[in-house]
Amino acid sequence: MEERGKVVCMAKLAEQAGRYDDMVDFMKKLARMDVDMSVEERHLFSVGFKNTIGARRASWRILSSLEQKVAAGEQAGRMISVYRTKVEDELRMVCNEILSIIAIHCLPLANAGENVVFFHKMKGDYYRYLAEFSTGVEKKSAADQSLMAYQHAMVVASTELSPAHPIRLGLALNFSVFFYDIMNCHQRACQVAKQAFDEATTEINSAGMDGNNDSTLMMQLLNDNLALWKSELTEGETSKDSDIDMEEG
Numbered sequence: 001m002e003e004r005g006k007v008v009c010m011a012k013l014a015e016q017a018g019r020y021d022d023m024v025d026f027m028k029k030l031a032r033m034d035v036d037m038s039v040e041e042r043h044l045f046s047v048g049f050k051n052t053i054g055a056r057r058a059s060w061r062i063l064s065s066l067e068q069k070v071a072a073g074e075q076a077g078r079m080i081s082v083y084r085t086k087v088e089d090e091l092r093m094v095c096n097e098i099l100s101i102i103a104i105h106c107l108p109l110a111n112a113g114e115n116v117v118f119f120h121k122m123k124g125d126y127y128r129y130l131a132e133f134s135t136g137v138e139k140k141s142a143a144d145q146s147l148m149a150y151q152h153a154m155v156v157a158s159t160e161l162s163p164a165h166p167i168r169l170g171l172a173l174n175f176s177v178f179f180y181d182i183m184n185c186h187q188r189a190c191q192v193a194k195q196a197f198d199e200a201t202t203e204i205n206s207a208g209m210d211g212n213n214d215s216t217l218m219m220q221l222l223n224d225n226l227a228l229w230k231s232e233l234t235e236g237e238t239s240k241d242s243d244i245d246m247e248e249g
Contacts, residue, residue: 004033011044023048028097031105042118045106049098053091053129060087060133088133095126102126113160114167120153121171124178131182143182150175163199169218172196173225180229190229197222 001009007030014023027045030037037045063084070077106119127146131139153171161168172192180189200219 008041020048020051024052028101031101034105034109036109036111053094056087056091063087091133095130099123099126113156117153117157117161117167117171120149124149124153125174128178128182146178150178163203164215166214166218169196169200169215173218173222186229190226193222193226
């Protein structure tokens, strides 16, 4: 078996064993082979980092919530703050690493429009994750980079992918979450989500076809967010993004 195939097999094995740090190491090795990833390979690449970053994002949210409940100056608050900073450092390290890999090894080798959209979307996602916990100049820089990546992906998706394509829908979902959660542009978030949902619905209905499972899930998440955002009962709720295995199966 060639080296590329061996790395993919080991990444799958690591995923089955729930060893996502190992999975990330294998997929970083694959990316550094400078290949145009297949659907399966980019799925493994995404899932490995997604699980690594996802646990830390969840930890950060919990710690931030706990910190807000503690009175200023209390020792418990200072302890939480120190621990939160540690988690932020880990988040920053993981995000910067994957953004570097995408810029150097993934986007330059992406030939098909689908891969171009996929990796620009990932770029937007990981800059968005940086913007979630950053402040000041760092937050603005991350938000600006995220916006540019999402915009580029949207331009390519509009010409290369059908409205009901799961990657295009996942892109619209995450772009709308970016507007809502990072930019506080709630009306724009609703516009992006509704347009994507309506265009996909029109295509599915006009073609007389059933959306595939991934597309259906993306559309449901778009619809859920629209319902959430349009209501006045959003306090304490979290917008849903496509941090799921869109291409599994």
